[in-house]
Amino acid sequence: MKKFAFTLLLLLFVLVLPEHGHAAAGNKIYLDGQELTAGQDAPVENVKNSVMVPLRMIAENLGYKVDWDQKSKTVTIEQQGKTIKLIVDQTAASVDDKTVILTAAPVARAGTTLVPIRFVSEQFGLTVTWDNAQKTVNIITPETGGNNTGSEGSSGDGGSTVVVPPAESTSGLTMVNGISFSQNRLTIAMDGSSAPNITKMTGPDRIVVDLPNATFSDVFGSGQELDPNLNGKLAVTDYPDVSGVRYSLYSTSPYTVRFVIDLNTSKNYSLEVSGDASKLVVVDLNAQSTEDTTTQPGNNGRKLVVLDAGHGAKDSGAVGVTGKYEKNFNLAVVLKAAELLKQENKIDVVLTRSDDTFLELKDRAGMANKLKADLFISVHANSSGSSAASGTETYYQREASKELAKVMHKYLVKATGLSDRGVRYGNFHVIRETTMPAVLLEVGYLSNKGDESLLFSETLQNNVAASMVSGIKEYLGM
Structure with a gap:
């Protein structure tokens, strides 16, 4: 029965490889020594030397359960206790909660998701090899049941994977x-x-x-x-x-x-x-x-400000109505604000993250505490179940942070032009566990189409960064 399922999977490849498909031209696929030829005009592409086939079509024809999350662009496939999750345009996939790094990210085409043929085949227990001289993919069905991941790690058609131990x-x-x-x-x-x-x-x-x-x-x-x-x-x-x-x-x-x-x-x-x-x-x-260590930030008579771009890497934060990630907005604003602060001769600035990195909340607060920072400012974008929610909010947790929140919010509202939702108390980890005045800025709502469009504009991001510098300088008396 399993042998039949494997054969069915590869026969489906016959249905999805176009006879004259320019995208997959030059790549031949063999099953147990027999070439699989084209038969149907379906989307198959060669992306960065990786032969890509429609996973959704294959999964559905095999009777697998497939779920699609439009907001996060995630496809989830479940069958006989195995769960695979892939995200469009991201090389990090998940197989039974184990991270797998793809050499070619899934792509969206005509309402389906395309993935490397090697990844698909090996997850279904087939052995896959690549003959670079002949430009051929060789797929071999196992003699017995059980999982055979074959030549995992070979460069092949670009669809190979790195599996974290x-x-x-x-x-x-x-x-x-x-x-x-x-x-x-x-x-x-x-x-x-x-x-x-x-x-x-x-x-x-x-x-x-x-x-x-x-x-x-x-x-x-x-x-x-x-x-x-x-x-x-x-x-x-x-x-x-x-x-x-x-x-x-x-x-x-x-x-x-x-x-x-x-x-x-x-x-x-x-x-x-x-x-x-x-x-x-x-x-x-x-x-x-x-x-x-006398040149450590803040040890030279200058004030030290720690800027925190919320979320990062696997933690995307809120997802906008058009699929934009909060983590990217947060980082863009923080990087712009940092560049402006570097021009101030009385202020040092340290970032909790300067790229798409994941940090635990306690590490963000711990960094500021360890450096004995003067101020901590965390940048975020909000989300709501109602698409009508819009506007700017600033949060503080400790009374010692309230005045900083008022000053930062005054400039932030002017910079966004969005409705003023006020200065609010919030029991957020990064502003609760820090030992210096600390605030969390919610610049706008990604769940609101208008806010989202504005937040991802260069003009708004520049304005918010400048407003942060103005608020910091006023609070520090500069």
Whole structure:
């Protein structure tokens, strides 16, 4: 019966490969040595050397349960206890709650979702290989039942996957969740007890950070670049000391995650580790020496402001009426505000995240507390079950933050031009657990079509960033 199901799956490929489909031209597919030829004008494409076929059609013809979430662009397939989730235009998929990093993201075409043929085949227990010389995909049905994932990790047609090591093989390991580089500081977010080993090297100049007994977590690949060999890099701009940051699962015996800060010139550093179970590792290149931290932000007589872009990576935040993600709005505004604050000679600014990274709420608050910041400002966009909800709100949790909320809100309302929904009390973690005046800005409602359009305009984002600087300066008496 299972053999029949496998054969049916591949016969369906016959139905979906167009005879003269230019997108898939040059790629031949063989089932147990027999070529599958085209038969029907259905959407099949070659995306970045990855043969893409309509997953929804295949799943429905096999009798699988398929659910589609229009807001999050997520398709969920369930069959015999297996659950697969894929998101359009995102390389992070989920198989039974285990993150799988695709080398080619699913794409939406004509009301269906296209996915790499290798991914589809291997999830149904088939062995898939690629002959680069002949440009052929070879699919082999297993001799017995059970799951055979075959040549997982080969580059093939571009549809291969990187599977984050399953829980049973990583028990007790520290999980690296994300990284960012801002203000000449590398920040690594992780869960676990790994103690970083750091080495300054020459020829070329670089700083190497090893995290022993660690691996990348399921969420890492959804926020950062991660190739099939668990290598990646983080582009660094606007910091002349650093040309880039590389990272990899350096070893599996023992497990070690390595980060390399490539330097343009020799630099000293300071190392800070904060938190308990969830930790932040900060390699600060602003230090004069490995022992001297007098140039830490806020230690030079300047006021330190921590800006927090809400959500990130796997946590998209609110999803707008046209599918836009709150996390992207939050980050865009914070980056613009940070650039403006850098021009102020009496203010230092630190970002909790400078890219699409996931951080726990306690890590965001913990970073500000560890740095002994003067102010903490978290940027968000709101959502409501009613599409009519619109306007701007500012939240505080502690009485010591109320005056800051009033000042920030005054400028924010003017910047958005949206209705004034007032300064409000809110028991949010990041403004409750911080020890300095802290506010959370809800700039507008993504559930409102008009608000959403405005929030994702360059003009509005620039205005909000400028209003944040004005509010900070007034509150600090500058």
